[in-house]
Amino acid sequence: MSVTAAQGFTAAGIAAGIKENGNPDLALVVNNGPRLAAAGVFTSNRVKAAPVLWSEQVLKGGKVSAVVLNSGGANACTGPKGFQDTHATAERVADTLGLNAAEVAVASTGLIGLLLPMDKLLPGVGTAAGQLSPHGGEKAAIAIKTTDSVHKTAVVTKGGEDGKGGWTVGGMAKGAGMLAPGLATMLVVLTTDADVESDVLDKALRAATRTTFDRVDSDGCMSTNDTVLLLASGASQVTPEHAEFAEAVRAVCDDLGQQLIRDAEGASKDIKVEVVNAASEDDAVEVGRSIARNNLLKCAIHGEDPNWGRVLSAIGTTRAAFEPDRLNVAINGVWVCKNGGVGEDREKVDMRYREVHIVADLAAGSETATIWTNDLTADYVHENSAYSS
Amino acid sequence: MSVTAAQGFTAAGIAAGIKENGNPDLALVVNNGPRLAAAGVFTSNRVKAAPVLWSEQVLKGGKVSAVVLNSGGANACTGPKGFQDTHATAERVADTLGLNAAEVAVASTGLIGLLLPMDKLLPGVGTAAGQLSPHGGEKAAIAIKTTDSVHKTAVVTKGGEDGKGGWTVGGMAKGAGMLAPGLATMLVVLTTDADVESDVLDKALRAATRTTFDRVDSDGCMSTNDTVLLLASGASQVTPEHAEFAEAVRAVCDDLGQQLIRDAEGASKDIKVEVVNAASEDDAVEVGRSIARNNLLKCAIHGEDPNWGRVLSAIGTTRAAFEPDRLNVAINGVWVCKNGGVGEDREKVDMRYREVHIVADLAAGSETATIWTNDLTADYVHENSAYSS
Known part of the structure; x- marks a missing residue:
């Protein structure tokens, strides 16, 4: 209606x-x-x-x-x-x-x-x-x-x-x-x-x-x-x-x-980036956006590769409060990064479905924010190189 | 050597x-x-x-x-x-x-x-x-x-x-x-x-x-x-x-x-983004980076589309000193945007070659900066969705 x-x-x-x-x-x-x-x-x-x-x-x-x-x-x-x-x-x-x-x-x-x-x-x-x-x-x-x-x-x-x-x-x-x-x-x-x-x-x-x-x-x-x-x-x-x-x-x-x-152009995955335990909501949003905008990560998600290194690399470019060796990252429920290093076996991550859930734990407070994004795909490139908008 | x-x-x-x-x-x-x-x-x-x-x-x-x-x-x-x-x-x-x-x-x-x-x-x-x-x-x-x-x-x-x-x-x-x-x-x-x-x-x-x-x-x-x-x-x-x-x-x-x-992964174009007449070098760099990171523009360049609207849209997200109706943009020597609006005929822009030269004139001073970037291609997506790095 x-x-x-x-x-x-x-x-x-x-x-x-x-x-x-x-x-x-x-x-x-x-x-x-x-x-x-x-x-x-x-x-x-x-x-x-x-x-x-x-x-x-x-x-x-x-x-x-x-x-x-x-x-x-x-x-x-x-x-x-x-x-x-x-x-x-x-x-x-x-x-x-x-x-x-x-x-x-x-x-x-x-x-x-x-x-x-x-x-x-x-x-x-x-x-x-x-x-x-x-x-x-x-x-x-x-x-x-x-x-x-x-x-x-x-x-x-x-x-x-x-x-x-x-x-x-x-x-x-x-x-x-x-x-x-x-x-x-x-x-x-x-x-x-x-x-x-x-x-x-x-x-x-x-x-x-x-x-x-x-x-x-x-x-x-x-x-x-x-x-x-x-x-x-x-x-x-x-x-x-x-x-x-x-x-x-x-x-x-x-x-x-x-x-x-x-319905985003060319996307094959919807990615929920949830930042938890941030010192402030602003920190959580800044980190969430940085992860959501990382082209390399977005390509990795497209390839169903739980590439947590690219998540950490994105977090590292922000001004948010965190210690690198206390960061934790979960992808679809598997804590693939613990304390800034290798966590659970990445082979356990099931990425076959359209929705992908990334949790970035900053271990710096109690604030949270969720940013939604999409994967980066060849279809996105095709649509946006052909359609003058 | x-x-x-x-x-x-x-x-x-x-x-x-x-x-x-x-x-x-x-x-x-x-x-x-x-x-x-x-x-x-x-x-x-x-x-x-x-x-x-x-x-x-x-x-x-x-x-x-x-x-x-x-x-x-x-x-x-x-x-x-x-x-x-x-x-x-x-x-x-x-x-x-x-x-x-x-x-x-x-x-x-x-x-x-x-x-x-x-x-x-x-x-x-x-x-x-x-x-x-x-x-x-x-x-x-x-x-x-x-x-x-x-x-x-x-x-x-x-x-x-x-x-x-x-x-x-x-x-x-x-x-x-x-x-x-x-x-x-x-x-x-x-x-x-x-x-x-x-x-x-x-x-x-x-x-x-x-x-x-x-x-x-x-x-x-x-x-x-x-x-x-x-x-x-x-x-x-x-x-x-x-x-x-x-x-x-x-x-x-x-x-x-x-x-x-x-030699950038998957790139088919090398894009020189030259920001001129900025109020400060910092402004010029901020605007240059914003243009260089605009995925939609990078797709358009890949498609050999002189999409100056996406250049203006990228400039508009910065804090640099400028007035929207004084902005000028040239792509490969053709001033496709003048005074924030339509300029010379975009059909005149020849984008067949690997190097693409974008000039963004902020009309706000005399400082300049050049940022180099690449187009966004399906090959970039393929390389980075397949290669865990």
Whole structure:
């Protein structure tokens, strides 16, 4: 049900002709209220696409009445004309639906450095508006795909067992490569019918992305277009406890983040890097990222080689607190490295399955963090040397 | 001529049986003086192999009379026994040649996490000692190869046109992957017959490695064993100007660094990333490394796709001073990105040749730095998923 699982939202997904192959490429998500609260998190890349610059401004007001998203072009590195195009897109949505353009967020994904075909995109807005539906969530999720092999949606519903008082957080995501901290080439729209103000949305969204999307690091590359939006309609007339609401947002983000990793370009393994007994959470995250970004290790995992030396080598490049001769590493439950040296027999490690679990024990404290990544494969090279994105 | 191009040095390279395939795997380099000055630079990885820990101590004295190097095993992450083995190796060299073990440096390369076969290595020291020769430089260079397809040597000779007063810096290197800042899985021994004290050697070597080996970044991975040693015999009885000497050392390091990049595992392109008009050299290096480590860009270059969007995306992840709308990028001489947007026609970029030259103009100052890297290829994945190293 995607972005229309929550009450108060309509959505549509259509083929506007932005993509040359005729696949769906334009999505519209509309908040019908009564509340129009919103929060957003954007790429920390300093080279930001025009729609990111635009939507950052929109979100400062804490109100979003509609989101228009396109695949088939990132509208990044497109100069003043690119920004004008984003602005014109928001204006067209506003005009068509009788909204204020300053409350229309825009998101784009696809090739960098190309202007969008506005002669196709703008008429597409009218077409999409005509197809808005409370059942349009799936179509919207399909229209934002680029190299994604599947569309991604998630829903959490709370309460309501007695027939009333329930509320929902739902969402859609696209992204299959360039997943990295500070988000990914990742567009996500989350919606909720909980009756929640924008500052509560903001707090919940930042907390959720920090431990979910920000810890999904497929290939270490950071995009110019990453956008995660959370819109509240208030249509359920229920105001949940903040903690319960934050947990629901986190759960949806976590679910979508896992789907992104499982669909990463060319990957054959999903690797869970769990750092334990760190002196601080920051240390745990730094070590986790260093392991997750080690190309040699990622190749070894692809070859089903439990190469713990490459894990230690990656840990050694960090500033985290640890003593080399106290480090322990487990791969799929086998402690192949103990006290910085050879541990249990590496022949015992079973790496036949898609999920690989690496535990790095820093023996320096009690903090922990988990980073997800993928293996490095010839397919990844092929996809990314052939597809200009 | 390698490490024996300079007067006062003998060397040998033999097959001790450390490698199961019977290839040469043990090298010995001896400084016959009259001077025994030396300097060393080691990996900045905090997980250091036993020979690195040993040799760091040896170099503190500023004197090295011999270097023993083995391939076929890194002696890293091998605990107290590994350190005892390194110590025993130095002792055996000292006993065999009548030297002080505290002046014998040790270097190892190969698999992490395995103890060396000392029953083969120690007798090999005797064999190598018996073959020491002023013409042994090539054999020594061959014996330190691991996945290298060729052995690497370089020589610079200065002066001596009038039949006297000349001096030489020569050297050998191994390394074909894991090349990264803070050095590489890289063993380098440089020798000179210039009559130079250890503090001058140290200064020249640090300055040279900072702008050569430290800016060779094949795959972003940093090894546990990187070692660069510079030994002076004083046999030429010439003490060069410091600047001239430093330049000769830099030139040899630069030559060897280029050879490492050209032989990087699985690479089909050598990529020169030149950052210009940076506000500081640190900014230039940070931006250069970020570009050089971008897997998506490295795949694009492999596919001969002048994907400047990925260059901008990499620049955007740094803290360097720049404005996104003033960035310019040239690929093989074509300014495909101007002022943060589309520049000259990307179809003009000719990427058929092995060397690719990327210029990133930050338009923020006048500093510059060059980082060398390789493309990311399916062959890299194959080599590193099959070879446990």
